């Protein structure tokens with residue numbers, strides 16, 4: 376498809392009316408967590424947006440992130456966003472295979488050098504390059520090569536953003552995130568295990584709409600989606616404030632929908648959009664089903680000390696302290712966050728990499 | 741085998757009342773200054789069942805319209821004139837977004853200049869050639 380055409384032209388050619396376009400813009404604004412008042416601005420920007428070329432690389436991953444994205448609100452709105460970008464290489468989704476696929480990547484890189492978006496899912500193994508290769512080339516090599524001509528990199532999923540599950544203790548593959556390797560390109564982290572589908576497409580849409588990457592927090596996450604923690608937007612928060620906690624998954628508190636803090640909910644230290652954007656096309660999110668947040672959009676969430684251990688437990692808060700803290704709920708959340716970070720730093724310091732030494736000699740390129 | 745009846749209690753976020761207050765402020769502002777407002781329900785934490793409760797409180801007024809573009813959209817006036825519920829679905833019928841619009845008439849109801857221009861071209865072609873473009 377001709378990359379010079381604007382999104383407005385592409386939509387008109389597909390028979391989308393102006394009303395349809397305005398509807399598209401209204402849901403897009405909502406998707407990007409922008410106020411409805413921004414719709415006219417978005418309409419103007421999207422009308423004239425040109426299709427960027429996208430190269431998607433998958434490294435040590437479970438394909439959950441791609442699954443998440445392709446399960447999003449297809450086919451219309453998200454489909455349109457994907458029609459509006461030129462997905463030149465994605466080895467799970469593209470039709471071409473083998474050397475034809477690699478050629479597609481190389482020619483997309485050449486044609487759009489300096490301008491294409493690089494999307495990465497999965498972590499990169501450093502212990503032994505042979506742990507994960509594409510067409511015989513190590514993930515490390517491909518990442519460095521493709522990153523050279525990228526305008527920006529979007530690290531999709533907690534693996535690409537922070538190492539994720541492969542990086543969990545004892546990290547046998549020596550997995551690292553994109554940011555540990557590439558330091559001279561803007562990187563946007565879109566963590567989550569997997570990330571919410573509309574958050575992935577929301578970041579792409581932001582780039583399409585405004586021609587630049589969104590504002591980021593200190594962990595490289597777009598503030599529009601990761602600006603609030605789950606706890607701040609959780610509908611169970613009033614129970615937290617009143618000190619009403621479920622103590623087990625089948626007690627009276629659980630049945631009444633009380634706060635899941637004592638059952639290990641990591642909502643107070645987890646920044647993500649689940650509580651408002653929700654999952655399965657806006658149906659619900661885990662806390663609505665009675666399970667605490669696992670903290671999947673935070674670095675090292677797998678090693679946070681157990682999914683069912685209350686955040687306060689390791690630092691010796693008694694049940695009374697938790698209830699007392701509920702009076703100053705936000706403050707306790709923040710304090711737990713700090714202590715949790717300290718705990719994470721200690722865990723990090725203890726990190727041992729085992730089971731890789733004997734493989735080190737077998738490195739490929 | 742028989743099971744005891746399932747007791748389901750509905751937790752409340754406390755946000756329903758806030759939204760109703762926000763709507764009432766917006767409506768009085770619309771009357772006083774003509775300023776229109778839109779509330780994106782996706783941005784507000786609601787407990788299970790609360791959105792339904794909100795829609796029940798707003799009720800259904802005199803006008804209901806359906807837009808058929810990129811999937812259906814339903815534009816429903818609430819029982820409070822000037823307060824509209826706009827629900828956008830994709831072509832699978834899944835809800836993409838729901839907005840409460842406080843306006844005399846939601847913008848989507850008005851004919852759009854670009855669509856009118858395209859319609860005019862087609863109409864002229866029909867008159868000239870007897871066939872649609």
Ligand code: SF4
Nearest residue numbers: 606609634635640642
């Ligand atoms: S601790 Fe978890 S369940 Fe409780 S209010 Fe916070 S996010 Fe919601």
Ligand code: SF4
Nearest residue numbers: 647649668669670671
């Ligand atoms: S609720 Fe928590 S663990 Fe679950 S998807 Fe959202 S951020 Fe991840």
